[in-house]
Amino acid sequence: MNTIALFGNPNTGKTSLFNKLTRSYASVGNWAGVTVEKKVGTLRDRSALLVDLPGAYSLHPLSLDEGVTSRFLIDEPPASLINIVDASQLERNLYLTVQLLEYGCPMVIGLNMIDVARGRGILINEQLLAAELGVPVLPIIARSGQGTRALLQQLTDLPSLHDGAKASFRLDYGSIIENTALTLAEAIQAALPERAPQYARWVALQLIEGNPVVEQYAYSLLPPEWIRQQLELCSTRLTADNEESTPAEHLRRIRTQWITHLYNLAADHSRSGNRTLTEKVDAVFTHPLFGIPIFLLMMFAIFKLTFDWAGNLLADQIDALIAGPISSGATSLLQLLGASAFTQGLIVDGIIAGVGGVLVFMPQIAILFLMISLVEDSGYMARITLLMDRMMEYVGLNGKAFIPFIIGFGCNVPAVMAARAIEQRRERLLTILLVPLMSCSARLPVYTLFAGVFFARHQAVVVMILYLLGMVVALGLARLLSNSPLFAREKSFFLVELPPYRVPQPLSLFRNTWEKVKGFLHKAGTIILAGSVAIWLLSHLGMQGYGVDMDHSFLAAIGGVFAPLLDPVGFGTWQAVAALLTGFMAKEVVVSTMNIIYHAPTMEGLGLQLSSAFTALQAFSFMVFVLLYTPCLATVSVIRKETQSWKWAGFSILYAVMIAYVLALLIYQLGRLIGYV
Template identity: 60%
Template structure:
């Protein structure tokens, strides 16, 4: 079966096409590096598999995710490369195309967004492109699926008996001096043991070495690198003698750019081009240097109003009435009918339904939040947020791209940390990963909804928004501190593309929301279910035996170990301590634990118990601690994987615990000093 590689610049519709070609769904966004690692899907016509690689501007990697694409081309051997280009931004997209055509494998160029180009008055001539590039060019509209059948047919022809003559490799003339350097490098590459299995042409590898591609150079031995450095140095000296002031990589880029400009002059008719007026008009308001941030904060407030007051709470109440009413009663009757023991009955009703059901009642609010985040991403607004925040983030040692993992962290910290791969500089990437856990993920939302709904009913959206903003502010302060103390200052750069605004397609929006939300459901069926059973067993058993009173249970003993430590924060009870300890598995389990501890079957009963056990000030202190304290188990795991360091992982756990304690202490003790009880 054939294997294909799908490669293109960010925002060219590459992943949308992947979803159509494979009848599957992968995440779609509007910023560089949304696909942080390769994803493989079977083609719809069952003729082979296609690999979706990260959106990149060139094969010279600037960030960790871009290195994935270059490494794939060094180690894999695709039958065909499908290069997706944006017809409305052709000149910029073709730089990567030239590099792929030099690679030595058949290339099919998907000329996407021809509708966008037409709307802007840009006419692209596919036949001219095909002639100059010596490759198949297929016009596409990935969002609607137009042209995908023709693309599949072209892919099928590669390597088949009916296929035309093999595609010629694009050979640009880089000048006598550079060409001599290429010829001198090829024998070294042919003898290299580390590159023997590399499917790329030796000319392509030589050009990548002259461009100083770090992914290629790290595959070679020190002796080979020494020989290559000698050839490159001689080439640079010769260029200098010839009066060429450009470096070797700059000269290679210059030759390719000249070729692309000449091609676009022939293949693109811009005589009727017009600006994208709608995007410019919207940007004049939402991307305004002064108005942009307030508009973003207003949008966030509206998002929380919708999540809680306007739509989320009524839907959660309906779900709660179903779980605590018909579902619980039906299960109870079923257990009675089969003659279940008191142990089994207590396990199912007090453990599983109380624990899992107590979290599931917040499912509508979580899905609404995910829907709004998906809208921000798919509309093109996310890229504007990175631009607006870049100046602020640069002052604290980050860049604008850090806001993407931060916002994704509102959904789940795990994919947010993985999204940090799109940040070019290692220092900024590590900093971002360490700070992402301060973002309020959806797992904390049930805790906020519970406590804010009890103590701050009229101002629920304001309180929750305040917690989200607090997490961001603390992340900025710590970014400045960490970048000054733990990391040496290094030069930074920020590259972001501003795609045109698009009204997200309803199907894409719903799929994106479901992909985010199903992770929460999966967790409910695994972590939360398992955790609820374990927590119930800890309440059922104690040092003196089984079926003990709650205050004599193992859970009470465990929570009691931390009660005195938590007392200055306002919630020095074993119930609070036990909830926070079990919350390390998953933050949702904080609510599950409270449901089990207080023996309640619905959110109304739990709210009554919480209102008795906490004051409003204590509740605010507890929410603040939950916002900041140690990341959940899954987040710790992905931190270890992405940083490749236990030192940074343990540092993240340690600083977040200290920060949570310090800020909660200020909230509670400061509130007491101000006269709040």
């Protein structure tokens, strides 16, 4: 099957188009850096594969996610390209277009956000643009899908268009650069006889531009020494020619001059100049004084909604359903079938209690994800980074690290990956290591359960305190670590684009949330299910075989080994240890384990059991411990993958356990000192 690749600047709607054209779904947002790795999907008519790539301003990468684009062009030459350009920022977008045209693959340009451009009074003459660039240009609105069908049609017609003796795109960079490009291209062509001459020239030009990805590639084809010699020669010749700039700067200047000329021909913004809605909204949201209080207020409103206003009401309905009809239905069905006590216990007290006990919290998780989608889709995300940069700079990070943090409130795994958009290596590593301190939705069931039992009247406040605690610990650690020799200081900078605000589309919000909920359901059907079965078995098996008293089970024995260690922090029972140990698989399993061990038919029943096993202070200490104690299995493995190091993955577990222990100890012991029990 042919491959079609999507290229374009960050936040121009590539992924929106990808979702419209394929059967797959990738998450979208309104900030630069949503997509950090390539995603492959099949077109709806199954005629070709569509590849969605991270956005890049040019093929010369500055951050990890941007490097993906050059590597893709080298390693997996696509049959054709779709270049999405933002009509409201056309001039800037055309820089990448020029580089893609030089690559010389059949291409269609999708002129996206023509509605935004029109709103700002910018009109683009598509015919003229198409004629000058030598490729079809089609207006689209990727978010609504308008024009996407025509774009696809144009793409299928492409090869025939290019069969003719049409001249390939070529800018003249002046004799010095052209000479070097020719020498390099000839050598590359000789090394790669099967690829087109246009490609060899592209590699040569990218080399002159100093693209590190292409450099690595070229070094594998030709002697590095010789390449460096040629580039140096080019540089000296330019200097001798009274040029002040380096070859790379020279290339850029020729391109931008050409683009400016073209842009002035094709665009008309005689009617622009009004203060846009975005500016008016930003006058409030990024206000120097009120910006941060507004952000905190919004966060609090989200917690209120998740717990007090909507989440708990819905969760009670599900609880009633699982504890009532489903549980008793399964019991009578199993009795009818004459199932053994073992089978009945495994299914009703193991699987239904364990998995059902977690599924109860689906409404809260769904609402939380919906809220995060809202922040992602509206464009507020970029503003948060702006508001938080001052604080982040103080702790040795930059405002952009806040994006992974916020995504981490949903799930830590994509959050760790989102750190790829951070330009500085050191800050990226630090962000990856700190993301697990962000309280993810999997920890929500634990808080909801415990806060519901022990702090029923202030549930939203207590949970917000936990979220803030995770944040504070992360920032404190960042400050500590960034000054340690472990993380060599490197030059830091912060630059964020503030995209225009958009009214989130209900359908897209729903889709984004549904994907996350689906992920949660999948987890319930796999890890949580497996965990529940294992816990039930371990809690019913002992040295004497099946059916032992739970206190003599294997689970009690394993938990009992570590229990004394946790005595000083307030929960030195084998039950708590067993829940924490199994929680490493997925934090929800903490709740599954509690459900199975305390053998409670309903949430209310479990609450009663818990309130006799924990005091309020112990419960709070336990929640803090669960918040911090270790990244879950999936997060550890993604940290390993992203840092390419077992050492850092191990570090992420180790420091988390230590901090969790110390903080829980402080809370419990200080709490006892001031009179709580």
